[in-house]
Amino acid sequence: MEYNNRLLLKGNEALVYGALLAGCDCFFGYPITPASEIAHSAAALFPKLNRVFIQAESEIAAINMVIGAVAEGRRAMTASSGLGISLKQEEVSYLAAYEMPAVIADITRGGPGLGNIGPEQADYFQLVKGGGHGSYKCLVFTPNSVQEMCDMAYDSFRMAEKYRMPAYIMADGVIGQMMESLTLPEPAAYDYDPEWKMGRIVDGKANIITSIYLEHDDLEELNRRLQAKYRLIEETEQRAEEFMTDDAEIVLVAYGISSRVAAGAVAMLREEGIRAGLVRPKMVFPFPKNALRKLLNNGHARALVSVELSAGQMIEDIRLAIDCRLPVHLCNRMGGNIPSCGDICDMVKAIRKEIKQ
Amino acid sequence: MSETVKFGKSSVFFDTFERRPGPIRKNMHYCPGCGHGILHKLIAEAIGHCGIQKDTVLIAPVGCAVFAYYYFNCGSISVAHGRAPAVGTGVSRANPKSFVISYQGDGDLGAIGFNEFIQAANRGEKMTVFFVNNANYGMTGGQMAPTTLPxxxxxxxxxxxxxxxxxxxxKVCELANALEAPVYIERVALTTTPRIRDARKAVFKAVxxxxxxxxxxxxxxxxPCPVNLKMSAQEINAFIEERMEKYFPLGCFRDRSSETFPAPMPPPPVRDPEKVKELLFPRKLNIGVPKTFRNESKIFNYERRIKIGGFGGQGILSLGIMLANMAKLRNFNVTWMPSYGPEQRGGSASCSIILSHSKIPSPLIDRDCNLLIAMTQTALEKYIHELKPNGVLLYDSSTMKRPDVxxxxxxxxxxxxxxATNRVGNPKCANSVILGALSVILIDHYLEGEDKLDFDRAFEEAIIDGFSSKPEVIKQNLYAFYEGKKVALERDKAKDNPA
Structure with missing residues (x-):
């Protein structure tokens, strides 16, 4: 049979394709806009490969089902949006403590509260800083195209398994809902059978999975091990795309849909002779500190602008990454609104004027 | 391998409880007089009797039994408070060979996790739940439970x-008994020897x-939970038999074990890459162009922005998808962005399509639109301000007046x-009629050289590719496309040669 690997898909659908091609065995989810197409596609496709799809009774049940499947040594995922992710946080903390891999997609929407279904990026804190209890981190991928929804879903399983920790795919409502053409990766060969899986007999004892450590020293040791793992990830796994940053005077920093608008703004500014650039984090944990630190000594960068659909969440990490050695401005919209290229250009021009004075 | 334990410990228990921290490795951590130890023993015996130790997964609750894994040598996971049946669902579905036992207390099952319990019961998950009702929260120090007596x-x-x-x-058994799916529901007590013997029978049947x-x-x-209820051994037995049993009568509520057939084992997941491709990759149709192909008309030097508006059911979104498909088939970068959510519920529908030879920044259109296709008056009024000077407005003249722009x-x-209604016989094909008219406009006024010929084919291919699984739909939409084309061409001719 001859196949065509080029398709036109919604971001949410592409995510499911990427997961299936990566060898995801089980999907557990609860419908929520703007993430529902993920459940729709999973419901249509998983059973065709005898894989598991369950519409769970709640967001909480869905993530717990993921835990059960992962404990059995299977690849499993769930997907939701903002408020649903809030509900799952206890189990994400458990996953971090169990040191079990899982993939969780968050197609973010407007908050706080019920908010609306427009695109916001205000889940940054809860995904990047660890929204549940305890000192833990999750890998956080930030796709900005349908192609990346597929590719990052595909990669997220591998990285989650490599480091034995949960991985988020954080995409906003626009990236989830839009259609683009994409090229599918080849299906991964199935080679997953973790040695830690529940019930496997090691030295006459069946493996167990628990996150309870009554001895304080034991729990501290777990925490130290986790932190060492996170440091290793920060050292080795940073991912960012740099666009016209080499000589840029003002560098925008943006991910997801904001980064697409920001890229448009950079092109417009360059046409007017303004040296703007863009650093686009492809992951926000680990945060691409190196790409930002590089700007400090290149003799061009004078200011950074965090373009966000939130009250300013990523901006804190940008400031930390560069030790506040350059001014970092915030260009943001909230409530489901998106700044236009024009809005960003205006802000860049105003900042530039201020610098020149 | 079936085993019968007459004296001593079931082999399902560890010989010494090495997973238990501290010096005490022979005894359980439970308080004197606690019922957990007895129940653990019965369950271990039943697992041994059934010969399923290797594939048993014991899901421990948050509560005194959180440390069940100290004792049972089988797969085990200690989960968040109340969630054992949901985790058990994941275990049992992911690995149908596993035997899932969910062991839960009254706070875990009856309060914080009742939904997970009742939903798993309602789905008829392949699992057995042991629900330990001791009328209080033991581990946290004797607080009120959902089962605490009046x-x-x-x-x-x-x-x-x-x-x-x-x-x-x-009343958990009574509530579960209202459901269709459960096979076996029984309430037992761990007080006197005869009652423990009955309990043993029930535990064995459930396993x-x-x-x-x-x-x-x-x-x-x-x-019994004598320590937290501050009772002696005699008092706690009397409390259970005289007060609890009055409210929670013992007995079998349902037993469909003998008339229920074993569930068939689901087929294993398909992982053969070829089979995965067969499902996800579209078949190669004899359409499209080589990867190096590039349309050369000048209008494609810039990104082209198209907005389509109307109401749900008019095929607004699928018209957009057909256009996006066409762009994909001609190696353009393309984005399609629908209106979604409440806006859609209100009846209106719209989408934005952008095609370009370069990377497309934002997929949203709120200005500088090159082509607006309006299928309702409302959509026209809503989006006309986004149309660029020199932009093209295409509208359905059978439902709208000629707009004044x-x-x-x-x-x-x-x-x-x-x-669509009268010539094609399907009003749903109005969108393909529009597509036909659009192809005439594009070819006659905007495309150059070989693109003129190519685009005629590109539109057709977009329809064929878009509905590749439904040959009947392709036929009808192609017909609608040609009709739209014909009418547009006739009109253009009439304009060129006015009578």
């Missing part, structure tokens, strides 16, 4: 459970059902709904 004093009901404010004890994959079994166990815009009407 008037019973606990740390959080120091004046006695007041049914007017705290409600009544939760046998598990072994035989019959479905969901529930055994509720009235269990500034003269810098090119306006074209086509009787899309009329043609």
């Amino acid at each position: 008037g019973q004093k606990t740390m959080t009901s120091p004046y006695g459970r007041n049914t007017a404010t705290d409600g009544f004890p939760l 046998e059902n598990l072994r035989d994959r019959k479905g969901f079994s529930l055994v509720e166990v009235l269990s 500034t003269p810098d815009k090119k306006v074209l009407g086509i009787d899309a709904l009329d043609i």
